[in-house]
Amino acid sequence: MDEIEIRRKALQDSLDAGKTQKERNILGQFSTPFPLASDMMLYLRRLMGRDDISLIEPSIGTGVFYSAYRDLFVDSKERVLGFEIDPYYFKPAQQFWNGTNLEIRCADFLSQQPDRKFDMLVANPPYVRHHHIESTVKQRLKGEVFRESGLKISGLAGLYCYFMILSSKWLKDGGVSCWLVPSEFMDVNYGVAVKQFLLQNVELIHIHRFGLNDLQFSDALVSSCVVVFRNHKPSDGHPIRFSLGGSINNPETCKLLDRNQLSSKTKWTSLFGNDVVSDVSGAILGDFFTVKRGVATGDNDFFILDKETITKYSIPAKFLRPLIPSPRYIKGNRIDSENGLPVVDRQLFLFCCSLPEDILRREYPKVWEYICVGYERGVQSGYICSRRSPWYSCEEREPASIIMPYMGRSETNNQMFRFILNSSSAITTNVYLLLYPKPQYVQCMRDESVLLDVWRELNAIPAETLSRNGRFYGGGLRKIEPKELMNTPVNGIASLLIPHASGYQLSLFD
Numbered sequence: 481m482d483e484i485e486i487r488r489k490a491l492q493d494s495l496d497a498g499k500t501q502k503e504r505n506i507l508g509q510f511s512t513p514f515p516l517a518s519d520m521m522l523y524l525r526r527l528m529g530r531d532d533i534s535l536i537e538p539s540i541g542t543g544v545f546y547s548a549y550r551d552l553f554v555d556s557k558e559r560v561l562g563f564e565i566d567p568y569y570f571k572p573a574q575q576f577w578n579g580t581n582l583e584i585r586c587a588d589f590l591s592q593q594p595d596r597k598f599d600m601l602v603a604n605p606p607y608v609r610h611h612h613i614e615s616t617v618k619q620r621l622k623g624e625v626f627r628e629s630g631l632k633i634s635g636l637a638g639l640y641c642y643f644m645i646l647s648s649k650w651l652k653d654g655g656v657s658c659w660l661v662p663s664e665f666m667d668v669n670y671g672v673a674v675k676q677f678l679l680q681n682v683e684l685i686h687i688h689r690f691g692l693n694d695l696q697f698s699d700a701l702v703s704s705c706v707v708v709f710r711n712h713k714p715s716d717g718h719p720i721r722f723s724l725g726g727s728i729n730n731p732e733t734c735k736l737l738d739r740n741q742l743s744s745k746t747k748w749t750s751l752f753g754n755d756v757v758s759d760v761s762g763a764i765l766g767d768f769f770t771v772k773r774g775v776a777t778g779d780n781d782f783f784i785l786d787k788e789t790i791t792k793y794s795i796p797a798k799f800l801r802p803l804i805p806s807p808r809y810i811k812g813n814r815i816d817s818e819n820g821l822p823v824v825d826r827q828l829f830l831f832c833c834s835l836p837e838d839i840l841r842r843e844y845p846k847v848w849e850y851i852c853v854g855y856e857r858g859v860q861s862g863y864i865c866s867r868r869s870p871w872y873s874c875e876e877r878e879p880a881s882i883i884m885p886y887m888g889r890s891e892t893n894n895q896m897f898r899f900i901l902n903s904s905s906a907i908t909t910n911v912y913l914l915l916y917p918k919p920q921y922v923q924c925m926r927d928e929s930v931l932l933d934v935w936r937e938l939n940a941i942p943a944e945t946l947s948r949n950g951r952f953y954g955g956g957l958r959k960i961e962p963k964e965l966m967n968t969p970v971n972g973i974a975s976l977l978i979p980h981a982s983g984y985q986l987s988l989f990d
Protein backbone atom coordinates (compact mmCIF):
# COMPACT_ATOMS: atom_id res chain seq x y z
CA MET A 481 0.00 0.00 0.00
CA ASP A 482 1.57 3.29 -1.01
CA GLU A 483 1.54 6.52 0.93
CA ILE A 484 -1.33 8.03 -1.13
CA GLU A 485 -3.50 4.99 -0.45
CA ILE A 486 -2.75 5.18 3.27
CA ARG A 487 -3.92 8.80 3.29
CA ARG A 488 -7.00 8.03 1.17
CA LYS A 489 -8.00 5.23 3.52
CA ALA A 490 -7.61 7.54 6.52
CA LEU A 491 -9.86 10.07 4.76
CA GLN A 492 -12.44 7.37 4.01
CA ASP A 493 -12.45 6.17 7.62
CA SER A 494 -12.85 9.63 9.07
CA LEU A 495 -15.70 10.46 6.66
CA ASP A 496 -17.46 7.15 7.39
CA ALA A 497 -17.13 7.79 11.12
CA GLY A 498 -18.97 11.10 10.70
CA LYS A 499 -22.14 9.40 9.49
CA THR A 500 -24.56 7.05 11.17
CA GLN A 501 -25.14 3.54 9.89
CA LYS A 502 -28.68 4.56 8.86
CA GLU A 503 -27.41 7.52 6.83
CA ARG A 504 -24.87 5.32 5.07
CA ASN A 505 -27.56 2.70 4.30
CA ILE A 506 -29.72 5.24 2.49
CA LEU A 507 -27.03 6.04 -0.09
CA GLY A 508 -25.33 2.64 0.04
CA GLN A 509 -22.08 4.06 1.36
CA PHE A 510 -19.89 1.06 2.09
CA SER A 511 -16.41 1.35 0.81
CA THR A 512 -14.42 -1.39 -0.92
CA PRO A 513 -11.39 -2.66 1.01
CA PHE A 514 -8.27 -1.68 -0.93
CA PRO A 515 -6.92 -5.26 -1.27
CA LEU A 516 -10.16 -6.27 -2.96
CA ALA A 517 -10.16 -3.19 -5.26
CA SER A 518 -6.55 -4.01 -6.09
CA ASP A 519 -7.40 -7.64 -6.86
CA MET A 520 -10.19 -6.57 -9.21
CA MET A 521 -7.87 -4.11 -10.93
CA LEU A 522 -5.19 -6.79 -11.39
CA TYR A 523 -7.80 -9.04 -12.96
CA LEU A 524 -8.81 -6.22 -15.31
CA ARG A 525 -5.22 -5.40 -16.15
CA ARG A 526 -4.79 -9.00 -17.30
CA LEU A 527 -8.07 -9.01 -19.14
CA MET A 528 -7.42 -5.74 -20.99
CA GLY A 529 -3.91 -6.78 -21.98
CA ARG A 530 -2.59 -3.20 -22.10
CA ASP A 531 -2.19 -0.41 -19.63
CA ASP A 532 -3.45 2.82 -21.27
CA ILE A 533 -7.10 2.20 -20.58
CA SER A 534 -9.69 4.92 -20.04
CA LEU A 535 -11.73 4.40 -16.87
CA ILE A 536 -15.08 5.51 -15.48
CA GLU A 537 -16.28 4.92 -11.92
CA PRO A 538 -19.98 5.73 -11.53
CA SER A 539 -20.13 5.76 -7.70
CA ILE A 540 -16.67 6.77 -6.68
CA GLY A 541 -16.75 7.61 -2.96
CA THR A 542 -13.18 8.60 -2.10
CA GLY A 543 -11.79 6.73 -5.11
CA VAL A 544 -10.47 3.38 -3.89
CA PHE A 545 -10.63 1.93 -7.39
CA TYR A 546 -8.83 4.91 -8.85
CA SER A 547 -6.14 4.41 -6.22
CA ALA A 548 -5.72 0.75 -7.33
CA TYR A 549 -5.89 1.76 -11.01
CA ARG A 550 -2.91 4.11 -10.58
CA ASP A 551 -0.82 1.14 -9.44
CA LEU A 552 -1.50 -1.01 -12.47
CA PHE A 553 -2.41 1.20 -15.40
CA VAL A 554 -0.62 4.23 -16.80
CA ASP A 555 -2.72 7.37 -16.75
CA SER A 556 -4.77 7.21 -19.93
CA LYS A 557 -4.74 10.11 -22.40
CA GLU A 558 -8.33 10.80 -21.42
CA ARG A 559 -9.03 11.75 -17.82
CA VAL A 560 -10.52 9.14 -15.55
CA LEU A 561 -14.10 10.12 -14.72
CA GLY A 562 -15.91 9.52 -11.44
CA PHE A 563 -19.40 10.40 -10.18
CA GLU A 564 -20.38 10.95 -6.56
CA ILE A 565 -23.86 12.07 -5.53
CA ASP A 566 -23.06 13.05 -1.96
CA PRO A 567 -21.17 16.33 -1.48
CA TYR A 568 -20.08 14.99 1.91
CA TYR A 569 -17.77 12.51 0.08
CA PHE A 570 -17.42 14.44 -3.16
CA LYS A 571 -15.75 17.59 -1.76
CA PRO A 572 -12.97 15.93 0.25
CA ALA A 573 -12.40 13.38 -2.54
CA GLN A 574 -12.11 16.11 -5.16
CA GLN A 575 -9.66 17.99 -2.96
CA PHE A 576 -7.69 14.82 -2.23
CA TRP A 577 -7.19 13.92 -5.92
CA ASN A 578 -6.64 17.50 -7.05
CA GLY A 579 -3.80 17.69 -9.59
CA THR A 580 -4.20 14.07 -10.75
CA ASN A 581 -5.76 12.62 -13.89
CA LEU A 582 -9.08 12.06 -12.09
CA GLU A 583 -12.10 14.28 -12.69
CA ILE A 584 -14.96 13.85 -10.21
CA ARG A 585 -18.42 15.24 -10.88
CA CYS A 586 -20.89 15.75 -8.05
CA ALA A 587 -24.03 14.33 -9.63
CA ASP A 588 -26.51 11.48 -9.70
CA PHE A 589 -24.89 9.10 -12.17
CA LEU A 590 -28.26 7.68 -13.15
CA SER A 591 -29.46 11.06 -14.51
CA GLN A 592 -26.35 11.72 -16.62
CA GLN A 593 -25.90 11.28 -20.34
CA PRO A 594 -22.46 10.28 -21.65
CA ASP A 595 -20.32 13.00 -23.20
CA ARG A 596 -17.69 10.37 -24.15
CA LYS A 597 -17.21 6.63 -23.91
CA PHE A 598 -14.72 4.53 -21.95
CA ASP A 599 -12.68 1.33 -22.30
CA MET A 600 -13.45 0.15 -18.79
CA LEU A 601 -15.90 0.70 -15.96
CA VAL A 602 -15.35 -0.44 -12.39
CA ALA A 603 -17.90 -0.04 -9.65
CA ASN A 604 -19.04 -0.89 -6.21
CA PRO A 605 -22.47 0.64 -6.76
CA PRO A 606 -24.74 1.73 -3.91
CA TYR A 607 -26.67 -1.21 -2.43
CA VAL A 608 -29.83 0.77 -1.91
CA ARG A 609 -32.92 -1.37 -1.39
CA HIS A 610 -35.97 -0.64 -3.51
CA HIS A 611 -38.00 0.85 -0.65
CA HIS A 612 -35.38 3.60 -0.30
CA ILE A 613 -35.80 4.57 -3.98
CA GLU A 614 -38.47 7.27 -4.45
CA SER A 615 -41.35 6.01 -6.57
CA THR A 616 -41.01 8.78 -9.19
CA VAL A 617 -37.30 7.98 -9.53
CA LYS A 618 -38.10 4.27 -9.76
CA GLN A 619 -40.63 4.86 -12.55
CA ARG A 620 -38.12 6.97 -14.48
CA LEU A 621 -35.39 4.35 -14.07
CA LYS A 622 -37.68 1.48 -15.07
CA GLY A 623 -38.63 3.40 -18.23
CA GLU A 624 -34.98 4.03 -19.00
CA VAL A 625 -34.06 0.40 -18.54
CA PHE A 626 -36.79 -0.54 -21.00
CA ARG A 627 -35.67 2.09 -23.55
CA GLU A 628 -31.97 1.22 -23.26
CA SER A 629 -32.19 -2.57 -23.07
CA GLY A 630 -35.73 -3.63 -23.95
CA LEU A 631 -35.98 -5.30 -20.51
CA LYS A 632 -38.79 -5.01 -17.96
CA ILE A 633 -37.23 -4.72 -14.54
CA SER A 634 -39.13 -5.49 -11.34
CA GLY A 635 -39.96 -2.63 -8.98
CA LEU A 636 -38.31 -4.69 -6.25
CA ALA A 637 -34.87 -4.34 -7.81
CA GLY A 638 -32.19 -2.62 -5.76
CA LEU A 639 -30.42 0.47 -7.12
CA TYR A 640 -27.34 -1.53 -8.13
CA CYS A 641 -29.40 -3.36 -10.79
CA TYR A 642 -30.20 -0.05 -12.50
CA PHE A 643 -26.53 0.94 -12.27
CA MET A 644 -25.41 -2.27 -13.99
CA ILE A 645 -27.90 -2.07 -16.82
CA LEU A 646 -27.88 1.67 -17.46
CA SER A 647 -24.12 2.19 -17.38
CA SER A 648 -23.40 0.37 -20.64
CA LYS A 649 -24.08 3.49 -22.65
CA TRP A 650 -20.88 4.92 -21.17
CA LEU A 651 -18.78 2.07 -22.59
CA LYS A 652 -17.17 1.75 -25.98
CA ASP A 653 -18.23 -1.26 -28.02
CA GLY A 654 -16.11 -4.05 -26.54
CA GLY A 655 -15.44 -2.05 -23.36
CA VAL A 656 -15.33 -4.03 -20.13
CA SER A 657 -17.53 -3.54 -17.07
CA CYS A 658 -16.67 -4.94 -13.65
CA TRP A 659 -19.10 -4.83 -10.72
CA LEU A 660 -18.87 -5.66 -7.07
CA VAL A 661 -22.51 -6.40 -6.24
CA PRO A 662 -24.64 -8.55 -3.91
CA SER A 663 -24.96 -12.17 -5.10
CA GLU A 664 -28.69 -11.91 -4.41
CA PHE A 665 -29.68 -10.99 -7.99
CA MET A 666 -28.69 -14.49 -9.12
CA ASP A 667 -31.46 -16.14 -7.10
CA VAL A 668 -34.31 -13.70 -6.46
CA ASN A 669 -37.14 -12.68 -8.78
CA TYR A 670 -36.05 -9.08 -9.12
CA GLY A 671 -32.74 -10.31 -10.53
CA VAL A 672 -34.31 -11.86 -13.64
CA ALA A 673 -33.86 -8.65 -15.67
CA VAL A 674 -30.18 -8.48 -14.67
CA LYS A 675 -29.66 -12.09 -15.74
CA GLN A 676 -31.50 -11.42 -19.02
CA PHE A 677 -29.26 -8.40 -19.52
CA LEU A 678 -26.13 -10.48 -18.88
CA LEU A 679 -27.25 -13.23 -21.26
CA GLN A 680 -28.84 -11.20 -24.07
CA ASN A 681 -27.48 -7.67 -24.10
CA VAL A 682 -23.81 -8.05 -23.22
CA GLU A 683 -21.11 -10.67 -23.30
CA LEU A 684 -20.86 -12.14 -19.81
CA ILE A 685 -17.25 -13.08 -19.06
CA HIS A 686 -17.06 -14.08 -15.42
CA ILE A 687 -18.92 -14.18 -12.11
CA HIS A 688 -16.81 -14.73 -9.03
CA ARG A 689 -18.52 -15.43 -5.71
CA PHE A 690 -16.71 -15.01 -2.48
CA GLY A 691 -16.90 -17.93 -0.07
CA LEU A 692 -19.83 -17.72 2.32
CA ASN A 693 -17.47 -17.36 5.26
CA ASP A 694 -15.53 -14.65 3.49
CA LEU A 695 -17.92 -11.70 3.56
CA GLN A 696 -16.31 -8.74 1.91
CA PHE A 697 -18.14 -6.11 3.94
CA SER A 698 -18.51 -6.93 7.53
CA ASP A 699 -20.68 -3.84 8.00
CA ALA A 700 -22.94 -4.37 4.98
CA LEU A 701 -23.56 -8.04 5.81
CA VAL A 702 -24.17 -9.20 2.32
CA SER A 703 -22.46 -11.90 0.38
CA SER A 704 -21.03 -10.27 -2.65
CA CYS A 705 -19.75 -11.25 -6.04
CA VAL A 706 -17.82 -9.71 -8.91
CA VAL A 707 -19.55 -9.64 -12.29
CA VAL A 708 -17.49 -8.96 -15.39
CA PHE A 709 -18.94 -8.43 -18.84
CA ARG A 710 -18.09 -6.86 -22.15
CA ASN A 711 -20.26 -4.29 -23.84
CA HIS A 712 -20.82 -6.31 -26.95
CA LYS A 713 -23.59 -8.46 -28.39
CA PRO A 714 -23.13 -11.97 -27.02
CA SER A 715 -22.23 -14.87 -29.25
CA ASP A 716 -22.50 -18.59 -28.56
CA GLY A 717 -19.47 -20.71 -27.95
CA HIS A 718 -17.49 -18.47 -25.66
CA PRO A 719 -17.14 -19.92 -22.17
CA ILE A 720 -18.38 -18.03 -19.11
CA ARG A 721 -16.44 -18.52 -15.89
CA PHE A 722 -18.22 -19.23 -12.63
CA SER A 723 -15.67 -19.22 -9.86
CA LEU A 724 -16.04 -19.55 -6.13
CA GLY A 725 -13.94 -18.81 -3.06
CA GLY A 726 -10.44 -17.42 -2.74
CA SER A 727 -9.88 -14.39 -4.92
CA ILE A 728 -10.99 -13.55 -8.43
CA ASN A 729 -7.43 -14.05 -9.65
CA ASN A 730 -6.97 -17.29 -7.77
CA PRO A 731 -10.35 -18.87 -7.03
CA GLU A 732 -10.78 -22.14 -5.20
CA THR A 733 -13.03 -23.59 -7.90
CA CYS A 734 -13.86 -22.53 -11.40
CA LYS A 735 -16.31 -23.84 -14.00
CA LEU A 736 -16.63 -22.88 -17.62
CA LEU A 737 -20.21 -22.76 -18.83
CA ASP A 738 -21.70 -21.93 -22.19
CA ARG A 739 -24.37 -19.23 -22.50
CA ASN A 740 -26.81 -21.91 -23.68
CA GLN A 741 -26.47 -23.68 -20.34
CA LEU A 742 -27.76 -20.61 -18.50
CA SER A 743 -31.30 -19.35 -18.13
CA SER A 744 -32.50 -16.11 -16.58
CA LYS A 745 -35.29 -18.10 -14.90
CA THR A 746 -33.09 -20.43 -12.85
CA LYS A 747 -31.09 -19.73 -9.71
CA TRP A 748 -27.46 -19.21 -10.55
CA THR A 749 -25.81 -19.52 -7.14
CA SER A 750 -26.13 -23.32 -7.28
CA LEU A 751 -23.99 -23.28 -10.44
CA PHE A 752 -20.92 -22.47 -8.42
CA GLY A 753 -20.94 -25.86 -6.69
CA ASN A 754 -21.03 -24.47 -3.15
CA ASP A 755 -20.05 -27.74 -1.56
CA VAL A 756 -17.25 -28.57 -3.91
CA VAL A 757 -13.94 -27.07 -3.03
CA SER A 758 -11.65 -29.25 -5.08
CA ASP A 759 -11.57 -29.46 -8.85
CA VAL A 760 -14.92 -29.03 -10.52
CA SER A 761 -13.75 -28.06 -13.93
CA GLY A 762 -13.35 -31.53 -15.48
CA ALA A 763 -11.13 -29.74 -17.94
CA ILE A 764 -8.61 -31.33 -20.27
CA LEU A 765 -5.44 -29.77 -21.61
CA GLY A 766 -7.01 -29.53 -25.07
CA ASP A 767 -9.57 -27.03 -23.72
CA PHE A 768 -6.74 -24.52 -23.42
CA PHE A 769 -4.04 -25.61 -25.86
CA THR A 770 -3.62 -27.02 -29.31
CA VAL A 771 -0.69 -29.41 -29.23
CA LYS A 772 1.48 -29.95 -32.29
CA ARG A 773 4.51 -32.06 -32.84
CA GLY A 774 7.72 -30.21 -33.74
CA VAL A 775 9.14 -30.31 -37.26
CA ALA A 776 9.88 -33.71 -38.81
CA THR A 777 12.96 -32.76 -40.86
CA GLY A 778 13.45 -36.03 -42.73
CA ASP A 779 17.16 -36.00 -41.92
CA ASN A 780 18.37 -34.18 -38.82
CA ASP A 781 22.03 -34.48 -39.82
CA PHE A 782 21.34 -32.49 -42.96
CA PHE A 783 18.71 -30.01 -41.77
CA ILE A 784 20.10 -29.08 -38.36
CA LEU A 785 22.99 -26.72 -38.80
CA ASP A 786 25.64 -25.43 -36.45
CA LYS A 787 27.41 -22.09 -36.85
CA GLU A 788 30.42 -23.62 -38.64
CA THR A 789 28.27 -25.12 -41.40
CA ILE A 790 26.28 -21.89 -41.72
CA THR A 791 29.50 -19.91 -42.18
CA LYS A 792 31.02 -22.48 -44.53
CA TYR A 793 28.04 -22.36 -46.91
CA SER A 794 27.15 -18.65 -46.33
CA ILE A 795 23.58 -19.60 -45.47
CA PRO A 796 21.57 -16.38 -45.04
CA ALA A 797 19.47 -15.77 -41.92
CA LYS A 798 16.23 -15.93 -43.89
CA PHE A 799 16.82 -19.66 -44.48
CA LEU A 800 17.44 -20.33 -40.80
CA ARG A 801 15.20 -20.83 -37.77
CA PRO A 802 16.73 -20.97 -34.29
CA LEU A 803 16.29 -24.47 -32.91
CA ILE A 804 16.08 -25.86 -29.40
CA PRO A 805 18.56 -28.73 -28.98
CA SER A 806 17.34 -32.18 -28.05
CA PRO A 807 15.90 -32.59 -24.51
CA ARG A 808 19.00 -34.33 -23.17
CA TYR A 809 20.87 -31.01 -23.55
CA ILE A 810 18.19 -29.04 -21.64
CA LYS A 811 18.97 -29.41 -17.96
CA GLY A 812 16.34 -27.29 -16.21
CA ASN A 813 12.73 -26.65 -17.20
CA ARG A 814 13.35 -23.17 -18.57
CA ILE A 815 15.01 -21.86 -21.70
CA ASP A 816 16.04 -18.23 -21.48
CA SER A 817 16.43 -15.99 -24.46
CA GLU A 818 19.10 -13.60 -25.69
CA ASN A 819 17.88 -11.56 -28.66
CA GLY A 820 15.37 -14.29 -29.42
CA LEU A 821 18.02 -17.05 -29.45
CA PRO A 822 17.82 -19.77 -26.81
CA VAL A 823 20.52 -19.57 -24.14
CA VAL A 824 21.93 -23.08 -24.60
CA ASP A 825 25.42 -24.59 -24.81
CA ARG A 826 25.34 -25.07 -28.55
CA GLN A 827 23.47 -22.80 -30.97
CA LEU A 828 21.64 -24.77 -33.64
CA PHE A 829 19.47 -23.73 -36.57
CA LEU A 830 16.99 -25.45 -38.80
CA PHE A 831 17.50 -25.08 -42.53
CA CYS A 832 14.20 -23.76 -43.92
CA CYS A 833 14.17 -22.83 -47.58
CA SER A 834 11.52 -23.39 -50.19
CA LEU A 835 13.11 -21.55 -53.12
CA PRO A 836 13.18 -23.66 -56.29
CA GLU A 837 16.45 -25.29 -57.24
CA ASP A 838 17.17 -23.07 -60.29
CA ILE A 839 16.86 -19.88 -58.22
CA LEU A 840 19.06 -21.31 -55.49
CA ARG A 841 21.67 -22.38 -58.01
CA ARG A 842 21.67 -18.94 -59.65
CA GLU A 843 21.29 -16.58 -56.67
CA TYR A 844 22.75 -18.54 -53.75
CA PRO A 845 25.56 -20.68 -55.22
CA LYS A 846 27.04 -21.48 -51.81
CA VAL A 847 23.66 -22.62 -50.47
CA TRP A 848 23.25 -24.69 -53.62
CA GLU A 849 26.58 -26.29 -52.81
CA TYR A 850 25.05 -27.41 -49.50
CA ILE A 851 22.00 -28.81 -51.29
CA CYS A 852 24.42 -30.81 -53.45
CA VAL A 853 25.96 -32.25 -50.28
CA GLY A 854 22.45 -33.47 -49.47
CA TYR A 855 22.10 -35.01 -52.93
CA GLU A 856 25.41 -36.78 -52.49
CA ARG A 857 24.19 -38.26 -49.21
CA GLY A 858 20.88 -39.28 -50.78
CA VAL A 859 18.85 -37.14 -48.34
CA GLN A 860 16.33 -36.35 -51.12
CA SER A 861 15.27 -40.02 -51.35
CA GLY A 862 14.31 -40.42 -47.69
CA TYR A 863 10.64 -41.10 -46.85
CA ILE A 864 9.75 -37.56 -45.75
CA CYS A 865 11.99 -35.61 -48.15
CA SER A 866 10.81 -37.53 -51.20
CA ARG A 867 7.24 -36.41 -50.44
CA ARG A 868 8.11 -32.69 -50.30
CA SER A 869 8.66 -30.27 -53.10
CA PRO A 870 11.37 -29.10 -53.14
CA TRP A 871 12.65 -31.96 -50.97
CA TYR A 872 14.67 -29.58 -48.76
CA SER A 873 11.70 -27.38 -47.75
CA CYS A 874 11.02 -28.14 -44.08
CA GLU A 875 7.60 -27.24 -42.72
CA GLU A 876 7.29 -23.99 -40.76
CA ARG A 877 6.36 -23.82 -37.06
CA GLU A 878 5.60 -20.90 -34.79
CA PRO A 879 7.66 -20.79 -31.61
CA ALA A 880 5.71 -21.95 -28.55
CA SER A 881 6.16 -20.65 -25.00
CA ILE A 882 5.61 -24.10 -23.53
CA ILE A 883 7.15 -27.22 -25.02
CA MET A 884 7.41 -30.80 -23.84
CA PRO A 885 9.75 -33.67 -24.78
CA TYR A 886 7.38 -36.33 -26.11
CA MET A 887 9.37 -39.17 -24.57
CA GLY A 888 10.21 -39.86 -20.96
CA ARG A 889 11.96 -42.59 -19.06
CA SER A 890 10.73 -43.14 -15.52
CA GLU A 891 13.95 -44.40 -13.97
CA THR A 892 16.20 -41.63 -15.36
CA ASN A 893 14.01 -38.72 -14.45
CA ASN A 894 11.66 -38.44 -11.52
CA GLN A 895 9.72 -35.90 -13.55
CA MET A 896 9.13 -38.23 -16.46
CA PHE A 897 7.34 -35.73 -18.63
CA ARG A 898 8.30 -32.12 -18.15
CA PHE A 899 6.89 -28.91 -19.52
CA ILE A 900 9.64 -26.48 -20.49
CA LEU A 901 9.13 -22.74 -20.51
CA ASN A 902 10.63 -21.38 -23.71
CA SER A 903 11.26 -17.61 -23.70
CA SER A 904 13.14 -17.69 -27.01
CA SER A 905 11.86 -17.61 -30.61
CA ALA A 906 13.35 -21.01 -31.28
CA ILE A 907 11.27 -23.85 -32.65
CA THR A 908 11.82 -27.56 -32.20
CA THR A 909 12.06 -30.79 -34.12
CA ASN A 910 9.60 -33.58 -33.47
CA VAL A 911 11.29 -34.74 -30.28
CA TYR A 912 9.16 -32.08 -28.63
CA LEU A 913 5.47 -31.30 -28.52
CA LEU A 914 4.59 -27.61 -28.79
CA LEU A 915 1.68 -26.18 -26.81
CA TYR A 916 -0.13 -23.27 -28.50
CA PRO A 917 -2.81 -21.47 -26.46
CA LYS A 918 -6.28 -21.51 -28.02
CA PRO A 919 -7.17 -18.14 -29.61
CA GLN A 920 -9.35 -17.09 -26.67
CA TYR A 921 -6.41 -17.55 -24.25
CA VAL A 922 -3.65 -15.96 -26.33
CA GLN A 923 -4.21 -12.52 -24.84
CA CYS A 924 -4.09 -13.49 -21.18
CA MET A 925 -1.11 -15.84 -21.67
CA ARG A 926 0.87 -12.82 -22.84
CA ASP A 927 0.90 -11.77 -19.21
CA GLU A 928 4.11 -13.33 -17.92
CA SER A 929 2.75 -14.03 -14.45
CA VAL A 930 -0.21 -15.92 -15.94
CA LEU A 931 2.10 -17.87 -18.24
CA LEU A 932 4.31 -18.80 -15.29
CA ASP A 933 1.31 -19.95 -13.25
CA VAL A 934 0.02 -22.07 -16.14
CA TRP A 935 3.46 -23.61 -16.69
CA ARG A 936 3.72 -24.48 -12.97
CA GLU A 937 0.22 -25.96 -13.05
CA LEU A 938 1.17 -28.12 -16.06
CA ASN A 939 4.26 -29.37 -14.27
CA ALA A 940 2.04 -30.28 -11.33
CA ILE A 941 0.10 -32.80 -13.45
CA PRO A 942 0.90 -36.10 -11.75
CA ALA A 943 3.30 -38.33 -13.72
CA GLU A 944 0.74 -41.17 -13.47
CA THR A 945 -1.92 -39.06 -15.18
CA LEU A 946 0.41 -38.29 -18.07
CA SER A 947 1.69 -41.82 -18.44
CA ARG A 948 -1.87 -43.20 -18.24
CA ASN A 949 -2.71 -41.05 -21.25
CA GLY A 950 0.50 -41.96 -23.10
CA ARG A 951 2.00 -45.27 -24.18
CA PHE A 952 4.45 -47.69 -22.58
CA TYR A 953 7.48 -49.05 -24.38
CA GLY A 954 10.17 -51.46 -23.23
CA GLY A 955 12.79 -50.36 -20.73
CA GLY A 956 10.54 -47.90 -18.87
CA LEU A 957 10.14 -45.69 -21.94
CA ARG A 958 6.93 -43.72 -22.22
CA LYS A 959 5.70 -41.58 -25.08
CA ILE A 960 2.81 -39.22 -25.41
CA GLU A 961 1.24 -38.07 -28.69
CA PRO A 962 -0.34 -34.64 -29.28
CA LYS A 963 -3.92 -35.99 -29.09
CA GLU A 964 -3.15 -37.96 -25.95
CA LEU A 965 -1.66 -34.90 -24.28
CA MET A 966 -4.70 -32.82 -25.28
CA ASN A 967 -6.96 -35.41 -23.64
CA THR A 968 -5.08 -35.29 -20.35
CA PRO A 969 -7.14 -33.94 -17.41
CA VAL A 970 -5.80 -30.69 -15.94
CA ASN A 971 -6.79 -29.09 -12.66
CA GLY A 972 -6.45 -25.46 -11.87
CA ILE A 973 -5.80 -24.06 -15.35
CA ALA A 974 -9.39 -22.92 -15.88
CA SER A 975 -9.06 -20.63 -12.91
CA LEU A 976 -5.88 -19.03 -14.26
CA LEU A 977 -6.97 -18.26 -17.80
CA ILE A 978 -9.54 -15.68 -18.74
CA PRO A 979 -11.09 -16.49 -22.10
CA HIS A 980 -11.73 -13.77 -24.63
CA ALA A 981 -14.54 -13.88 -27.12
CA SER A 982 -13.29 -15.53 -30.27
CA GLY A 983 -10.72 -13.21 -31.73
CA TYR A 984 -12.69 -10.09 -30.79
CA GLN A 985 -10.38 -9.00 -28.03
CA LEU A 986 -7.35 -9.44 -30.21
CA SER A 987 -8.57 -7.12 -32.91
CA LEU A 988 -9.84 -4.56 -30.42
CA PHE A 989 -6.87 -4.17 -28.16
CA ASP A 990 -3.90 -5.39 -30.16
Ligand SMILES: C[S@@+](CC[C@H](N)C(=O)[O-])C[C@H]1O[C@@H](n2cnc3c(N)ncnc32)[C@H](O)[C@@H]1O
Nearest residue numbers: 510511512539540541564565566588589604606
Ligand atom coordinates in the same frame (compact mmCIF):
# COMPACT_ATOMS: atom_id res chain seq x y z
C1 LIG B 1 -20.87 1.37 -2.16
S1 LIG B 1 -20.18 2.96 -2.16
C2 LIG B 1 -18.69 2.70 -3.05
C3 LIG B 1 -17.73 3.82 -2.98
C4 LIG B 1 -16.40 3.52 -3.65
N1 LIG B 1 -16.56 3.30 -5.05
C5 LIG B 1 -15.78 2.31 -3.03
O1 LIG B 1 -15.81 1.27 -3.64
O2 LIG B 1 -15.28 2.41 -1.92
C6 LIG B 1 -21.24 3.80 -3.27
C7 LIG B 1 -20.96 5.27 -3.46
O3 LIG B 1 -21.88 5.76 -4.44
C8 LIG B 1 -22.43 6.99 -4.04
N2 LIG B 1 -23.74 7.09 -4.70
C9 LIG B 1 -24.95 6.65 -4.27
N3 LIG B 1 -25.89 6.89 -5.19
C10 LIG B 1 -25.27 7.48 -6.23
C11 LIG B 1 -25.71 7.96 -7.49
N4 LIG B 1 -26.98 7.89 -7.84
N5 LIG B 1 -24.80 8.54 -8.32
C12 LIG B 1 -23.49 8.63 -7.97
N6 LIG B 1 -23.03 8.18 -6.78
C13 LIG B 1 -23.89 7.60 -5.93
C14 LIG B 1 -22.50 6.88 -2.53
O4 LIG B 1 -22.52 8.15 -1.93
C15 LIG B 1 -21.22 6.10 -2.21
O5 LIG B 1 -20.15 6.98 -2.03
